[in-house]
Amino acid sequence: MTDHRIILLCVIPLAAGLISIALINRKALSRLVGILSYTLMLGLSLSLLLKITAAPDSESILVSQMGGWTAPFGISIVFDSLSGLLICAAAAVGLGAYVHSFSVISPVTERRYYHPLMQFLMFGVNLSFLTGDLFNLFVAFEIMLMASYALLTIGGSKAQLSQAYKYILLNVLASTIFLMAAGMVYGMFGTLNIADLARIVAEHEAANKELPAGFKSLAVMFLLVFGLKGAFFPLWFWLPDTYYTVPISIAGLFGGLLTKVGVYTVARLFPLIFASDGTSTILADGTMLGGTSPIIQTILIVAAAFTMFLAVLGAVSQHHVRRILSVHVISQVGYMVFGIAVMTGNALAGCAFYMIQHMVVKCALFLCCGVMEKHAGTDDLDKLGGLLKRDWFLGVLFFIAAMSLVGLPPLSGFFGKMVIIREGFFEGMWYLGVIGLVTGAITLLSMLKIWSYGYWNPDQAPTTNKPEAVKASCKPAYAAITLLVVCALFLGLGAEAVYKVANRAGEQLDNPKHYITAVLGDDAYAKVDELIDERIAQEPAGPASADGESLTLVNPEEEATP
Template sequence: MELTWIILLVVAPMFAGIATVCLRGHVMAQRIVGLASLTACVMMSLSWLVALQPSGIFVQQIGGWSAPYGISVIFDSLSGVLIVAANIVGLAAYIHSFGSIRPKTEKGWFHPLFHLLMMGVNYAFLTGDLFNLFVAFEIMLMASYALLCISATREQLAQTYKYVILNLIGSTIFVLGAGLMYGMMGTLNYADLARLVAESVSVGTPLPTGFFAVSVMLVCVFALKAAVFPLWFWLPDTYHTSPIAICALFSGLLTKVGIYAMCRLYPMIFAAPGVREMSDNWLPTVLAYGAGATMLLGILASLPLTNIRRILACVLVSHMGYLIFGVVLLTDASMSGTLYYMAQHMIVMTALFLCCGLIEIKAGTDDLSKIGGLCKGSPWLGTMFMIAAMSLVGLPPFSGFYGKVLILGEGIRIGGVTNWSLTAIGLLTGALTLLVMAKVWSLAFWSPSKSIRSSESYPSPKLLKAQTTPGYIAVGILVIASLAIGLGAGPTLRVTDGATANLSQPTSYVNAVFQDIVFPPDAAALLERVHGDHADADDSHAVELHEETTR
């Protein structure tokens, strides 16, 4: 289905970014513009997501250039669920920042950077080709680099280098991978790639030499963004120096974009039916080991820590392992569970970080050895933290449960030593998460209060109220959203099932993107020429292919 307004999801944050640059110094006006943009994005994406049920796909061809040549923007259930979750998370972090961020920082470039980050994230979820995914990543990363070192303290600067340089190397590998993919396949459009891979498998022509290497390159880049096991060391250090609203936003969005790219490309292209079974394809095995190591090491790393921010960062990393496990299993149910778990993880993780922000405001630190007894003064904070923590752990009425059941259930059903051990690790990780969350909750809220602060260092009740009210609203939004997808798991899972169907059977996706293009019956022959000997790279197969395809 054609829908001309999809790009508004990118344009709205972009205009909010530009407007907040112009309104610099007028904090109230900036906040109103930002809230308007984020609310509009939530509303638009939610209404489109409802409108395209049960299995529609909205496509917009930018500038009217038809699919493999122009830029396609695609809003299907997969992007839809994630955009709704991302914008709710963005809205909550934004509201929280009104109380928690220092006025000096807010008067700086906080607002424009925030909206540009949202723009990049929305675009990454919407775009339909690899190169625009690279551009979207760059927009998002550029904003995140600047947000990380926004107060320019020594610690922030030192951590920013680690993050910036790692991501720059990742981006370089990404752009090189995209270029190599174009050189081999003659296209960068996801739908076109999926079609070429599927046709190549069905005709029986071998995939071009190096296809596998390029898919490993791209998966490595996405794994770096997603903080999967060997590539996760940058995350726990990065997330504790920046203002808490920014940290919460990063925890909700940045890692999930990497997993999204994997969810989109892995079932359709890198591990499409037929490619996955090839004997030299060790990518699923490596990813499975990575998933297990991420789950186990992440949660073990969080055990001895006493800073809530660091604990949450390690738990965040550990739970990325579940998502990778779901992607590796690659059945309909596991992908659906992954998508569901990803959306709920965004919401819950951000809620926990924002709760941590409220704790910092109230107690002055996030060090568990110095705080306690918060339940007496702020019972609602304790309740909300408890709900979010239990969702993260995955206790039945809360949202984390359904995603875990689907992913781990598929792990048991498919069987095999790897899947069974990963399922066992998953269950162990769940139990250890419960332990960690119980430790945080009981030390921060339930233990007797420790008077580590001299009474004059407490903020006045009025100031405290002004600082915490936006935080309570923000956490409230997220907790309600998490409860809603937990208690309304049936409808939510129907949506994610629809998204999964499009991934495992990409025909409807491909047809939706190539609306009016009818492929010639001898497409297979053309394909053979593209996949044939590309070593003599002295004539441009790709251009010819495109010319002949449209004729």
């Protein structure tokens, strides 16, 4: 369904960024513009998400064709349940990190175009979530990355400058590969529109026709690019060092948003397009079940297993709060890749849920770490202590966020992990499920490490900061953390409502028909339907129907209640 309001989600941060360039010397005004922009984005994305959740299936994807060029000739902007969930979470996380920065960032840094950069980062992130065009996705990535390079080196300390090159050069390399792969997609299929690509792949699948040679190597190239952005095993090594040197609010924003953009693109492109092997099974009720290329699935499974397990071991071995949290970002990405690797509608729904809860929770933890540093002057666990006595409120916020990350019921992490791991067992990937459970236990260990060293330890940190003075100077930070923790609590206690949206996101990713017809029009899928009818006429659906039963989507209600 056409709805041109969705492009406002990109226009708002762009406009706010440009305005705050003009207001660079007016601190209060540029802060106001920033807050206004994040709040508007949050409100608009929430209202659009509620609208498509209430709408019937045929109207559940909002599309806007840029410049009035019909797809696939122009650039399509698409707002479906997955994009909607992620944009809502991104706006909330952005608002939290932005407000938090008022109490930790230095005035000098703030004058170095901090406010516009935060808006341009959001512009890039929102555009990557919304775009329906592969090349436009490349452009969106570049906008996001440019802003992140500048935020990474903002202030220009020696440590930041010497660490920045790793991140920048790796990302430039990845972007180049992305560009080449996009060019190859065009050479192979003559289109860059994601829906059009999905249509071509679905037609191949319906006809059981082999995809062009080199399709798999293209898929691997894309996986390399997005894996690097999303910090999958073994492409994660840049992450902990990078997040260690930046101001803590920016680390929170990066930890919440940037890796998730990489995961999102894998979730968007692989089930729809690149994981296909050009075969399909027709179920008894006439739906087509696309085959999954075993090589791609194996790569995803291996990446998920090693990312989850090795990263959590890395986190346990660290002794600085920031490093523990940074390495945990990677470990949690593993669960999302697990969800994508299983590749059923339910698992993808779990992956979508896990992504948004992780964005919120991880950012909250980083922001807590910022206040801890304010209290003690360090994030070294050996020197921290007695924080619960100094500041019980921060302790409560940290504990809720940490336990959400670990996944204790009824907090949000539990519902994400439960669905993903259960689907893993259903689909015969029990080894991934076991690794997921063990990883959860080790996550608990490392979170308790921060808790017992930092908060419960009765020895006060040797610091001259008065608790009252810190509390007074950190008011925006407390507001920001409270906002994110309330969001996390809502995701946990209101998981049933959120899963209604997430299940639809999973269904839309699993069955390309919704996305294709929404972007290209109803006729676009007719060819596939014809081919399926031909297939049914030729071969009566036999044993496939028995399989089909277990693969249909479960009701959202059953899903959400443990």
